[in-house]
Amino acid sequence: MCQRELERYISLYRLTVFRVALNYVKNYEDAEDISQDAFVKLYACDDSFAADENVKAWLIRVTINLSKNLLKKSLRRGAELPADIPCEDGGDIALRDCVQRLKPEYSGVIYLFYYEGYSVKEIAKLCGLTSAAVRTRLCRGRDRLREMLKEDQI
Amino acid sequence: MKQRYNAFFDRVTPAASDGEFLEGVLRKAENMDNNKKKFNARPVVAAAAAVAALSVGVTAAASTGLIDFNKIFGGLISAEDETVGGNLVSEMSEFRYEVSDSDYIIVPNGVTGTASNICVSFDIERADGQPVKDFMLRNGSGKELVTAMDYNVVTDTIQSFGSGLDDYSVVVNDEGDLTVMLSVTYSIPVDECTVRIMGSDLFDERELILFREENNVWEYFVDADGQPIHHGQDVSSLACDTALFGFGAKERKDIDMSEIRYFELDWGVEFVYTPNESALQTLTVADVSATYMEPVTVWDESDMLDASEIECTVKNIEVSGTGGFIEYDRDPAYEALYNEDKICSEFDQYDILLLTDSGKEIRAEFELGTGAGNSQKFFFTYFDNKGERIAVDISTVTAISVNGVVYELN
Numbered sequence: 001m002c003q004r005e006l007e008r009y010i011s012l013y014r015l016t017v018f019r020v021a022l023n024y025v026k027n028y029e030d031a032e033d034i035s036q037d038a039f040v041k042l043y044a045c046d047d048s049f050a051a052d053e054n055v056k057a058w059l060i061r062v063t064i065n066l067s068k069n070l071l072k073k074s075l076r077r078g079a080e081l082p083a084d085i086p087c088e089d090g091g092d093i094a095l096r097d098c099v100q101r102l103k104p105e106y107s108g109v110i111y112l113f114y115y116e117g118y119s120v121k122e123i124a125k126l127c128g129l130t131s132a133a134v135r136t137r138l139c140r141g142r143d144r145l146r147e148m149l150k151e152d153q154i
Numbered sequence: 155m156k157q158r159y160n161a162f163f164d165r166v167t168p169a170a171s172d173g174e175f176l177e178g179v180l181r182k183a184e185n186m187d188n189n190k191k192k193f194n195a196r197p198v199v200a201a202a203a204a205v206a207a208l209s210v211g212v213t214a215a216a217s218t219g220l221i222d223f224n225k226i227f228g229g230l231i232s233a234e235d236e237t238v239g240g241n242l243v244s245e246m247s248e249f250r251y252e253v254s255d256s257d258y259i260i261v262p263n264g265v266t267g268t269a270s271n272i273c274v275s276f277d278i279e280r281a282d283g284q285p286v287k288d289f290m291l292r293n294g295s296g297k298e299l300v301t302a303m304d305y306n307v308v309t310d311t312i313q314s315f316g317s318g319l320d321d322y323s324v325v326v327n328d329e330g331d332l333t334v335m336l337s338v339t340y341s342i343p344v345d346e347c348t349v350r351i352m353g354s355d356l357f358d359e360r361e362l363i364l365f366r367e368e369n370n371v372w373e374y375f376v377d378a379d380g381q382p383i384h385h386g387q388d389v390s391s392l393a394c395d396t397a398l399f400g401f402g403a404k405e406r407k408d409i410d411m412s413e414i415r416y417f418e419l420d421w422g423v424e425f426v427y428t429p430n431e432s433a434l435q436t437l438t439v440a441d442v443s444a445t446y447m448e449p450v451t452v453w454d455e456s457d458m459l460d461a462s463e464i465e466c467t468v469k470n471i472e473v474s475g476t477g478g479f480i481e482y483d484r485d486p487a488y489e490a491l492y493n494e495d496k497i498c499s500e501f502d503q504y505d506i507l508l509l510t511d512s513g514k515e516i517r518a519e520f521e522l523g524t525g526a527g528n529s530q531k532f533f534f535t536y537f538d539n540k541g542e543r544i545a546v547d548i549s550t551v552t553a554i555s556v557n558g559v560v561y562e563l564n
Contacts, residue, residue: 035175
């Protein structure tokens with residue numbers, strides 16, 4: 001892939017990649033690092049993509065894998081990554097705290113479903129899960145989010 | 155909630171500009187390229203001696219399927235400066251990995267090797283001093299379950315040596331420091347139990363090398379040219395409770411060891427237990443055709459969750475010593491009633507109990523659902539009163555209770 005193409009894809013999908021990573025690793029610096037690694041892979045990738053959407057899906061898959069690898073590595077070393085999701089002034093701090101506490105397996109699919117607008121089937125493909133598993137995670141994750149938000153209000 | 159959630163993520167943005175980000179990507183790509191060139195231009199080999207730094211952790215891997223119970227250990231070993239430089243490597247006596255006082259200790263008892271191969275040997279010990287093998291198997295004749303790791307384990311099958319795929323990479327940075335990242339999958343028998351040793355996917359630009367055991371001698375097969383490199387390690391002399399893994403350089407060439415100033419080995423160990431024959435036996439319910447109202451959760455466009463029910467017909471129930479499944483068809487009108495994307499099955503909230511000939515009840519919990527359209531399958535596993543996952547002696551199971559409805563098992 002040439003540098004010009006890379007620049008275009010960065011402008012198109014960098015935010016998505018960053019937020020997907022953030023939902024898994026819950027940490028700003030690691031999410032930024034993973035984003036860079038995902039685009040390094042794209043830059044080195046020889047595959048040809050039929051459409052931009054395919055590049056986006058490819059980047060999301062790579063990002064999820066990189067994030068899981070990092071989580072696995074940190075678990076093996078007995079050191080959890082510190083939660084550090086950025087929240088601008090005036091941002092929804094309560095929701096930020098809940099997203100930080102939500103398990104990665106839930107927050108990842110919720111983000112793809114809510115924000116990116118992927119269907120359950122598409123998320124299943126992206127995450128390597130069955131549709132039933134995605135639905136269960138979505139349901140439980142949303143329930144958990146709502147519970148946490150209620151708890152925070154109390 | 156969706157609106158609130160999306161509004162929050164609208165404002166979650168990275169600090170660096172796209173330009174700065176691009177620079178970072180290009181710099182990383184260039185570094186990776188340089189490392190590759192350096193690696194290709196200079197045959198390298200790892201060496202290690204005393205342990206300079208150690209960081210370890212442990213996680214219980216999710217069990218997969220119905221018969222595997224996994225546990226993963228991991229750690230980081232590194233050595234620096236004067237401790238690196240010999241052709242053969244000394245013992246790592248100070249290294250000791252302890253999970254907990256009731257758990258396991260992994261003790262690397264040394265690194266040996268030549269200029270083109272290196273091998274790390276580990277002893278596995280119980281922290282309480284009891285033999286590891288006693289905690290890794292089930293007494294087949296007595297059918298008495300013995301706790302192993304966090305799980306109860308059923309195994310009395312003697313496994314032969316297996317083969318595995320080893321991924322590794324060697325990276326030399328600009329300062330001449332050398333890092334080896336390792337991924338190994340290998341099986342050895344520890345008495346009557348199979349222990350598979352594996353590393354993690356630690357580095358994406360890894361080279362591939364294949365391990366093969368033949369006549370009790372490990373061979374290293376280089377993927378690129380297929381030429382075997384005989385390490386010469388005689389595994390038949392290994393004592394029970396000893397695990398071993400190793401890795402080799404891509405090319406069999408010597409290297410000036412004085413060039414190596416830093417060594418790092420990131421490793422992991424995973425135990426996999428194989429169930430015995432009786433654990434693989436299954437019981438089924440004859441002619442099951444029960445109809446249930448399956449509880450589901452549906453969410454609408456405004457993102458509200460609501461409880462509902464769908465009629466489903468159970469087609470098949472199967473039970474083994476480590477788990478089972480319930481297979482059923484849903485009301486064909488299901489997809490017309492609800493958008494599949496918006497519905498979540500709560501079948502896994504059902505009360506499932508195994509009933510034994512002694513009147514004991516064993517709790518089962520669903521952990522995985524699969525299926526497409528109207529046909530669904532839910533897998534379950536068993537737990538004791540403390541919430542620990544267990545295996546059961548299938549020969550004592552007589553029936554299964556699903557939400558109070560009892561089915562005889564054959």
